[in-house]
Amino acid sequence: MSHRLNLLAPEVRANPYPYYAELRRSAPVCQVDPGGIWAVSRYDDVALVLKNAELFSAKGGRIALLPPWLDRNPMVDSILLMDPPEHTKAxxxxxxxxxTRVIPRIEPLLRAAGRGFVERLTPGCELDFCAELAVPIPATAIADLLGLDPALRAHFKRWTAAFVAIAAATPEMREGIRTTIVELEQYLREVIAARRAAPRDDLVSELLAARIDGVALTEPEIVSFLFLLLAAGFETTTHLLNAAMKIFTDHPEVYARVRADPALVPAFIEEVLRFEPSAHIAIRHVKADVEIRGVKLPAGTLVAALISSANRDEQVFPDPDRFDLDRERQVGLSFGYGAHFCLGAALARAEAKIGIEVLTSLPGRFEWAGRAPEWNISLTLRGLKECWVRYVL
Ligand code: HEM
Known part of the structure; x- marks a missing residue:
């Protein structure tokens, strides 16, 4: 590649995979933009960076979550950015x-959200699947998990979209992001105060009751974890469901197979996770001088572990750009690897299963409604902003 790749360039956001293939081939450890961050693109190197917390610190994520124009973001104090041994304890x-007992409690609520979606369908109707089901499923799950007022679900998308845009925010977006963070923190503190006064059977009450070596979590610690759950657990799952819908409409033969054989749903979900991972990139910083594939990275260097490139590494996944339900090995690095492996992976899979079962058990099927796909702006997550489809019988 003759010039430095910009991960945020619109053509890269639209289809990063050919660019990543070129990096894997000719510059597996190289500098990219924004900011000259170092990217690793081969499966083994991405796995190494994620796994080796002694050498690659998760605090590198601060760059994506707390740029100089932002004075506060409670998420930087969450477990996502901690290193062992602090991370292990927390x-x-x-x-x-x-x-995992949260999943059986949430499932009936998700199925109800699915039924509401089905009731609104009429033959020939065009709809934004993102707004109609890909947002409601994780919003229902997170609202219940945190014991939040369901009436506030409409705000979730705005709240979480603000976090994930931080690293790529234009100057015009900054004030809105600052205000959103203040608003959300204030709201979460109110929830914590309410549960302190009257505990319920929910996560916030459990976090309040929890003790590490006899010591309770502080209110800022609880706030930062709730911020993390909202940001890590919501947008990622919305993107996964949108990606599943796009694959159904791009590959009618895959859609037909999964509709004919519901036992294929789990394999379909794993292949969507591999093919279009919503957690696209993880950021780390180098703690002590290190060398990867002969490239010296001094302490302090920021490294982007390209999860989505690792999942298309031809050394690990033969014919990686083909969506293949029958792949022998499907599990890539979509939920991370090592100490920070996604805490919500089982929940995300359960949410996706319910969403996909809704799509495959209908008498009709969906077609892409002809609008050009638009991708979100974020350094770490990648997904569709909207997902316009037509329901046909
Ligand atoms: C398709 C959906 C999801 C994807 C692709 C995903 C992906 C990831 C990845 C890649 C990481 C590791 C990040 C890193 O190493 O820097 C992670 C961490 C995490 N995820 Fe998820 N996630 C998803 C859904 C969820 C859900 C539903 C929840 C909870 C409601 C959740 C909660 C978390 C938490 C708490 C962490 C931090 C774990 C730690 O730092 O120890 N995620 N996720």
Whole structure:
């Protein structure tokens, strides 16, 4: 590649995969824009960076979450940006509160959201699948998980879209992001105060009751974790559902197979995760001088681990640009690797399963409604902003 790749350039956002293939081939460790950050693109190198928390610090994520124009973002104090041993302790306590028993409780609510979507469908109608189902499913899950007022679900998209845009925000977007953070923090503090006064069977009450070596979590610690859940658990799943719909409309033969055989739903979800990972890039910084493939990276260097490139690495996934339901190995790095492996992976898969089952159990099917896909602006997440489709019988 003769010039430096800009990860945020519109043509790269629209289809990064040919650019990543070129990086894997000719410059697997190289500088890219914005900001001359170093990118690693081969599967083994991405896995190494994510796995080796001694050498690659998660605090590198500050660059994406707390740029100089932003004075405050509670998410930078969350487990996502902690290194061991601090991370190990804090993750143990939040994961206890975030146990798998949340899934059976949430499933009936998600199925109800699915039924509401089906009831609104009429033959020939055009709809934005993103607004109609890809947002409501994770919004329902997170609202229930956090015990938030369902009436506030409409705000979720705005709140979380603000976080994920931080690293790529234009000057005009900055004031809106600052205001959103203040608004959300204030709201979450009110929820915490309410649960302190009257505990319920929900995550916030469990976090308040939790103890590490006999010590309770502080209010800022709880706020930062709730910020993380909203940002990490919502937009990512919306993007996954939108990506699934786009694959159905781009590949009618895949859609037909999954409709004919519901047992293929889990394999379909795994292949969507590999093919279009919504957590596109993870950021780390180098703690001590290191060399990858002969390239010296001094301490302090920022590294972008290109998860989405790793998932298309031909050394690991033969014919990687083909969406293949029958792939022998499907699991890529979509939920991360090592210490920070996604805490919500089981929940995300459960949400996706319910969403996909809605799409495959209908008498009709969906077609792309002809509007050009538009991708979000974010350094770390990638997904469609809207997903216009037509329902045909
Ligand atoms: C398709 C959906 C999802 C994808 C692709 C995804 C992906 C990821 C990835 C790649 C990481 C690691 C980031 C890194 O190493 O820097 C991560 C971490 C995390 N995810 Fe997810 N995630 C999804 C859904 C969820 C959901 C539904 C929740 C919870 C409601 C969640 C909660 C978290 C948390 C708390 C972490 C931080 C774990 C830690 O730092 O120890 N995620 N996720």
């Amino acid at each position: 993750r143990a306590i939040v994961s206890r509160a975030f146990s």
